[in-house]
Amino acid sequence: MLDHILSLLIFFPAIAAIMGFVVHKESAKAFGVAVSVIEFVISLYLWFAFDTNVSGMQFMENISVVPAFGINYLVGIDGISLFIIIMASFFTMIGIASLGDMKKIKNLVITLLFLQMTMVGVFAALDAILFYVFWELSLVPMLYIIGAWGGPLRIYASVKFFLYTFTGSLVMLVGMLFMAFLYNQATGVWSFSILEWYRLILPLNYQLWLFAAFFIGFAIKVPMFPFHTWLPYAHGQAPTIGSVILAAVLLKMGTYAFIRFSLPMFPDAAAFFMFPIAVIAIIMIIYTAMVAYAQEDIKQVVAYSSISHMGVIILGTFALNVEGITGSVFLMIGHGIVSGALFFLVGVIYDRRHTKMMSEFGGLASVMPRYATIFGIMMMASVGLPLLVNFVGEFLSLLGFYNQSHIATLLAGTAIIVGAIYMLSSYKRAFFGEVTNEANRKLPDVNSRELLALIPLTIIAVWLGVYPKPLLDPINSSVKSVVMLMHEKAITPEGKSRIPSLENKVTTQTSEAEVK
Amino acid sequence: MELYLYIALFSPLVGALFAGLFGASPKTLLTGVVNSSLLFASFLSSAVLLGYVLNGQTVHVEMMEWMATGNLYIPFGFVVDQVSVTMMMVVTTVSTVVHVYSIGYMDHDKGFNRFFSYLSAFVFSMMVLVMSDNFAGLFIGWEGVGLCSWLLIGFWYHKESATWAANEAFIMNRIADLGMLIGIFLVYWNTGSLQYDKAFAVMPTLDNMTLTYIGVFLFIGAMGKSAQFPLHTWLADAMEGPTPVSALIHAATMVTAGVYLVVRANPLYHMIPEMGLFIASLGAFVAMFAATMALVNRDMKRIIAYSTLSQLGYMFVAAGLGAYWVALFHLMAHAFFKALLFLGAGNVMHAMDDELDPFKMGGLRKSMKWTFIMMTLASVALAGIYPLAGFFSKDAILEVGFVEHHYVIYTVLLLTAGLTAFYSFRLVALIFHGEERYKVFGFHPHEAYKFVLIAMSPLALLAVIAGSFKSTYFEMVTKILPNTEYHIHSEVTEWTMIIGTQLFVILAIFFAYKKYINFKGENKEFEKRLVYKVLINQYYVPYFYEEYITKPYRELSTIFWKKVDLKVVDATVDCIANGIYKAGENTRDMQNGSLSSMLRWMVAGTVILLSLAVAFGLAVRYADEISAVLSGLGA
Amino acid sequence: MLSHVNISLESLNIATLVPMLIPIVGALFILVLDLFKKDQRKSMYVMLSLLFVMLDFGSLIDSSIDFNTNGTILGYFDMMLVDGLALLGQFIIVGASILFIPLALTSKRFHEFSYPEFFALFLFMISGFQFMVATDNLILIFIGLEMASLALYTLIALHNRSKSFEAAVKYFTMGALAAGFFAFGSMVLYALTGSVEIHQMAAVFNADEFANLPFILVGVVFLLAALGFKVSLVPFHTWAPDVYEGASASMAGYMSIVPKIAGFVVVMRMFEFLIHSGVVWLNVVLYAIVIVTMTAANIWALVQSDVKRMLAYSSISHAGFVMAAILIGTTQANSALFLYWILFTFTNLGAFSMLWISRQKNLAAGQSSDHSYNKFAGLIKVAPISATIMALFMLSLAGLPPFALFWGKIYMISAAVSSGYVVLALIMALNSAIAGYYYLKLIIYMFMKEPEIDIESKVYTMNSSVSLRTIIGIAAVGTVFASIVVNPLIEFITAFVYNSGY
C-alpha cells in the first residue's frame, strides 16, 4: 500500500472515472462524491505517513516506460508537493459535493475525476515527460468543462485557454528535450528524471536559454503578465466548479513548476532573471489589481485578483531564499483555498441570479447575511489579513524578497493596498447599501449544500492562518534542500551571492532553539 | 499569572465568537450581557496583572509557534510589562464601559448581536496588539483592529457614507501598514528576529542609516493608525460608525496604537533623535492643524474626532521628544476623558434622533443633566484644567517641549491648548446652553438609561482623578522606559508657566462661552471668509485626495482594463491568432481547384528551387571571383 | 561477342523478391478466381487479400530475422536491396495495408468494392510500393512508383462519383508531371555519375568531391520535386487536399500513410548522403521546405470546413514534420521518422475510419461535403462513444500526451534538439500549437456545440460494421496505449536504421 500509494492516488480517480460511465446519471454525483472522498482520505493518509524530517522525495516509485529514451514512470513527493496534492483532492471532493443540478452531470463528474488524476499526476511526477504528460492532459478536461458548461463565450474562452497554454508548454517541451540532450551529452545515457537533472551543472548561457524555454510554459500557465489574458475569459466563462479548480489547483502548476524545475536546475539563470521577473511580478500585482478594480463583473474581479496574487507567489519564488520560497509555496495553498472559496461564493450568487454584474446587486448583506459573512471572511483572507491563510504566505514571500530588493518589495507590497481597494470596493458595491434591485429582495441565503463546501474552506482558511506550522515545517525542510542545492550548483558569483548558503544558518537555528 | 494573561486576552475573543453565533439573528440581550461580563473579566485580569507588574515583575509567555521557516521564527508570544499593562488597563476599562454603554445605545438596532461580536473582536485585536512580544504579533493586532474598525465604521452598511468611510479607513490604514510591513522586514533582515527583546538588543550594533529607515517605516505604520497628517482624513469620516465605536476605537484605543508603537520601539527611536524630532514636529503640527479644523466644524462627533487627532499630536510630541512615559500617560488620561466625551455625545445623539449639528441643539442641560455634567467634566479635563486628568498629562507634555528647548513646538502646543479649550466649550455651550433651538426641529430629548449613565461614571471618575496616579505611574513605567523627569529648573518659570497656561485656557473657555452661549443665528459674514472656507473644507485635503488620487486611480484602472488589457495585451494575442487564421483565409485561394494552377505551382516550385540551385552553383563556382570583387569594393 | 552468363542461383538471393511477389501472386490469383467464378462476395475478396498481405507480412518478418543475422542483403544483380530501411518501410506499408483492407467491409455498398479488380489492384499497389523501398536503383524505384501510382489512381476513381474522378484525374496529371521530373532528375544524375544506383552515385560524388555541384543540384531539384510530390511537400502538395476529399475516406487514410512512407524511404536514401556530405544548399532548401510545409499546411488546415480536407492538410503538415528528420539526418532522426510514421498510422487510421463509418451516401440537408464540421456538431449528445473516440484521435494528432503521436513528436523534436536544430525544434513545437487549433475545432464541434442538423445517431455509424469497429478499436488501443510499445519500437527501429548505415 505504502509503496504504491502515489500511483493509487493518481490512477484511482481515473479508473473510477472510467467505471463512472456505467453509473446511472441519477447517482453520478453520489458516485463522484464517494470516489473523491476516498481519494481525499488517501491523500490525508499520505500526509499522515509523510516523514517530516526527510527533506527529499518520499513514496517514490520507478517503472521504466521507455528505457531506450530514458523515460520512466517516476513519482514521488516532498513537502512542496504534498499539500498541493492534498488540496487538489480536497477541492475535487468539495467541488463535486457541492455541485448543484447541472445538465449532463454525469459527464461533469467523470471529467472532474479525470482532471483529478492529471492534477495529482503533475504534482507527483518526478520525470519530466511524465510531468509533461499530466500537464498537457490536464488541459483536456478543463477544456471540456469550460466549453460544455460555460457561459455564452465559452468556446472562445476554452479554445483560448487550451491553445495558449498548449503553445507555451510546447516550448517548454523543447526545453525539456534539450535538457535531456545535455544530460545525454554529459553522461551518455538518456534520462528525464528531474532528480538526475538536478545533478547537472550547466554553463550560464545554456541555463539562460533553458530557463527562458521553461519560463514560457510556466508563465502562461501561472499566468504571468502579459500572458494572462486567457485567464479572465476562462474564469468568466467557466462554470463555478471549473473556476474553482482552475484557480485553486491548475494555476499552481505553473508556480510549482518554477520551484520544481527552474530554480534547482538553473540557479544562475534564476538569479540572472530575478529582476526582470520581479518587474513582471510587480506589474502583475499592481496592474492587474487596478484592472480588477475597474471590473463590473464580480467574477472577473476575483479572476484578476488571482493574477495579482500569483504575482506575489512568483515574487516569493524568486526571492531564492528559504523564507521567500516557503512563503510562495504556502501562498499557493492559501491562494488556492481563498480564491477557490471566492469562486464558490460567486457561483452561489450566480446560481440564484444568473448574473455576475455587480450593478445588479447591492445590499446583499441584509438579504443574505451568512453569505455576506463568509464572503467577507474570504475577502479579508484574500487581502491578506493576518490570522487568515493568505497572510502567512504573502508575508513570507515579501519578507523573502525584501532581502533581494527593497524597492521591488516596496512596490510589490502595494499588493496589500491595491488588493484592499478592489476587494473592498467590490464588496461594497455588491453587499452594502440598500437593496435596490427587487430581484434581490427574496434571495435565499446559502443552503446546506453550499455550506458543505464553504464551511470547510472557511475553517481551513482560519486554521492555516493561525496555525500554519503543520504545513510550514514540511515545506520548509524541502525548500531548504532546494535552496541548498541551488547554492551548491550556482556557478556565477551573482548566483552564489543571491542564493544564500544555509550552512551557517543551522547554527543560528540551534541558538534560537536554546533561547526558546 | 499566565492564566490571567490568557483570560485578559481571550475572553473578548470568546465574547466575539459567542455574539457572532447569533450574528444574523435579531437582538438578544444575552449577548450584550455576556460580552460585557467577559470584558469585565478581562478587565479584572488586567487589573490583577497590573498589580503584579506594579510589584516590578513582568509576565512573558509563548503560547505556540506561528511561523517558522528558514531563519525566521515567529511565535504567538505575549508579554505583560509596564507598557503593555498600561495599555491593557486602558483598553479593558474603556471597552468594558463601552460594552455596557452599548447595551443601551444599540438597544433598538437590528444588528445588536453583530455589533457586540465586532466590538469584542476589536478588543481582542487590540489586546493582541498591545500584548504581543514581537512585531509580527503587533502586526496581527494592527490589522485586526483595522478590520474591526472597518466592520464597525461600516456597521450601518446600508448607508453609503458609512461604507465609504469604512473602506477609506481600511485602505488608508493599509497604506500605512505597508510602511510598517517594510519596517518589519527591515527589522528582520537586520536583526534576525522579530522579538522585541532580541531585535532591540541587536539594534545598537546597526548603523544609523538602517536604524533611521527602520524608524521611518515603522512610524509610517504608526501614522496611519494614529491618523497623522497626511493620513488623517479617515478619522473624521470614521465618525459614521456608531458612537460607542467612536469612543472606543477612534478615541481611546486604536488610534493610540501608533503612539504605543513608538513607545514600544523606544530603544530604537532613542538612537535616532532626528527621527524623534520629526515625529514631535509632525505631532505638533497635527495638534494645531486638527484643532483649527475643530474650530468651525458643525458636526459634534467630528469636532471630538478632530480633538482626538489633536491630542494624538500631543502624544507624538512627547514620544518624539523621548518622553515616552509622558506620552503614555497622556494616552491613558486622554482615553478616559475622550471616551467619556464621545459617550456623552452619544447620549445627546440618541436624545436628538441622531442629529449631529450642535447648532440645532442648545439648552439640553435641563433635560440631560447627567450627561451635561459628564461632558462638561470631560471637556474640562480635555482643556487641561487643574486638577483634572488633562492638566497633569498635557502640562507635562508642554513642559517636555520647554525643557527640551523646542520652543516652537512648545508655543504651538500652548496655542493649541487654547484652541482646544475653545472648541470644547463651544461644543458644550452650543449643546447644553442657550436657547432650545431643537424645538424647531421637533426633537424630544430625554436622558439616557440609568445604567448607561452608571456605566459611564467610572470614566468620569477617572477623568477627574487620573492625574493623581502620575507619580505612581512614573515609578512603574520607567522601569522599562527612559526615566527622564521633566522639571523646569527655576520654580518661578515653572509656576509662571502653569498659571499662565491655566489662565490662557480659562480665557479661551470664557471666550467660547461668551461667543456661543447665547448663540442665535449663524454668522454669515464669517462663513464667507477664506479662513472659514479653508477650515470647513479641512484644508481641502479630502478634496485633493479625491481629485488627484482617487479619481485618477479609478480612471487609470478603467484605462488599464479597457484600453491596455483588452485593446493591447489581449488584442495582441488575438491578433496573432487572427493573423494566422487570416493568412490561411487569404492564401487558400492558392488551392483554387484548377488543375492548371496546381501544375503551375508545381513547376513554379521547381523553378524557384532551380534558381536557388543556379545561384548557389554560380556562387560556388565563382567563389574566388566574388570574393575578389567584394574585397575590391572594400567589403 | 556475347558470352554466356553464368550466375549461380544463390548469388541472386531470390528470397529478397519473395515479399513483393506474394501480393502479385495474390492479385493474379484474385483475377483468375474472378475469371472462373464470378459474382463472389466482397468479404471473400477482402479476406483473401488480407491473407495474402498477412503472408507478405510474415515473409517480411522472415526477412528481418535474416537481416538481423546477416545484415544488408543485396539481391538479383544488386537490384534488390534489403536493408533496415527497406524492411521498416515494407513493414509499415504492409502493416498499414493489413489494417486498411478491412475497411472495405462497410455495411453500405460502394462502387469500388464490387470489383474483384479492386483488390487485385490493391495488392499490385502494395507490391509496387514494396519494390520502391526495397531497392536503390532509380529505375526500379521509378517502375515501382508508377505501378503503385497507376493502381492508386484507379482505386480512387473506382469510387465512381464525380469528385473521385476529379481527384483521380488531378492526381494522375500531376503524377505524370512528377514522373517527368523524376525521369529528368534521374537523367541528370545519371549524366553525372554514369549510374542509376544511389550508392554508386554517392560513391562517385564523394570521389570527385562534388566537383559538378551545379549539375548535382539540378538533378536534386527535379528529384526533390518528384518525391516532394509523392510525400506532399509544399509547393508540390496541391493535389493532396483535393484527392483526399475526392477519394473515399478509407482510401484517403491509406494515401496519407503508405505512399508517403514509400516516398520517405526513397527520399532518405536519396538525400541522406547529400546532406551528410555537406551540400549546404540542400540543407537550406530542405530547411525552408520543411518549415513552409509544416506552417503553410497548418495555416490552410485552419480554414477548412470539411474534416477530411482538414485531415488532408494536417497530413501534409505531418509530412513536413517528418521531412525534418531527413534534414536532421542523424540515426535518431531517421529512427524518429519511422517511429512517428508507425504511430501516425494508427492515429490516422482511426481518424479516417471514423470518417468512413459516418459516411453517408447522400449528403444530408445543409451539408456541402461528406464530412463537414457541422455534421459533427453535438456528436457527444447523439453518439457519445463515437465522439470520445474521435476526440481521442484528434488529441493524438495534436500531439497531446500520452497518446501515440506524442511519442513520435518528442522523439523527433529531441532528434532536432540533439543535433543543434534548436530553432527548427521550436518551429516544430509552435506548429504543433497551431495544429492544435484545428484538431480542437472538431472536438469543440463534437462536444460543445448543439447539433445543427437534425439527425439520429445512426448517421454517425451509417457505414459501420463489425470489422470497421474492430479496426477503429485497434486504432484506438494503439493510440491510447502507445506508450507501452514505444520502447520496443524505438529499439527495434533504431537497430534497423543503425545497421543500415543511416
Place this chain on the structure above:
Amino acid sequence: MMEIGLTHYLVLSTVLFSIGLLGVMRRKNLLMLFFATEILLNAVNVGFAAISHYYNDLTGQMFAFFIIAIAASEVAVGLGLLIAWYKRHGNINLDAMSSMRG
C-alpha cells in the same frame, strides 16, 4: 560547335522538356495535356540515350526503355480516367474540374 557532344543533347533534352512544361501548364484540354506529358518523357529519353551513348553504357537505354513502358501504361490509365470522366460530364475540359477547392 560542329562537334556534337553530350552537352548538345542535354541542352536539347532540356529545351524539349521545357516545351513539355509549357504544354503542361497552358493546356486546358486534358487530352492535349497528356500530350504534353508525353513530350516530357520523350525529352528525357533523348537525354538518356545520349548519355548512354557517350558513356558507352547501356543503363541509360534501359532507363529510356522503361520510361517508354511507363509512358504507355500512363496513357492507358489516363485515357481510362478520361473516358470515365467524359461519360459522366461530356467534356474533358480541365476548367470543369474544380468542384473541390480551398
Place this chain on the structure above:
Amino acid sequence: MFEAIAFYLFSILTAVMFYITVTTKQALFALTALAAGMIFISAFFFILGADFLGVVQIIVYTGAVMALYAFGMMFFDTTRELKERSGSPLITAGLSILSAVFVVLIFVAPIVSTKIQVTAPLIAGTTNSQSIGMVLFTKYLVPFELAAVMLLVAMIAGIVLAGKKMDRSLTLMAEEEIMIAEEANRKVLL
C-alpha cells in the same frame, strides 16, 4: 559533320513539332505534330546507336500510344478547334523558359567528373539489340518483369475504368436502388 547536321536538323524539327503540339488550337494538328516529333526523336536514337530504342519508340509510341490517343480524340470529339482559355500565358511561358534557361545555364559547362564507372558497359562486338537483351535479362530482369506487371495493372485499370460497369455508380445509389437494379440485372441475365 553528318552527325552535326543531323543533330541540328532533327533538333529543330522535334522542337518545332513539339511546340506545335503544345500550342496549336487544332487538336488534329497537335496529334499529328506529336506523332511526327516522336518519330524524329527516334531519329536521335538511331544517331546515338540505340537502334533497339529507336524501334521501340516508333512501335510503342507512334504505333500504340498515338493510336490510343487518336482513338481517344475520336471518342472525346475533340477533332474540332479547341477553345481554351489560357489562364495567364505570361506566367506559363515565363516559368517554362526560366526552367530551360536555368538548366541550360548549367549544362553549357561540361561535366568534369572523371570517376564515372559504368555499370552496364556496352559489350564490344555486339549489336545494340543483343547487348540490350543481355542486360535486360540479367541485371534488369526484375524491372522488366515488374514493368510487365505494371502494364497489366494499366490494362486492368483501363478496362475497369472504361468499362460499362462504371456507368452506374453504386456509390451514389441508395441501398434499395441497388437491390432493385440487381434484381433487374438478374432478369436480364436470365
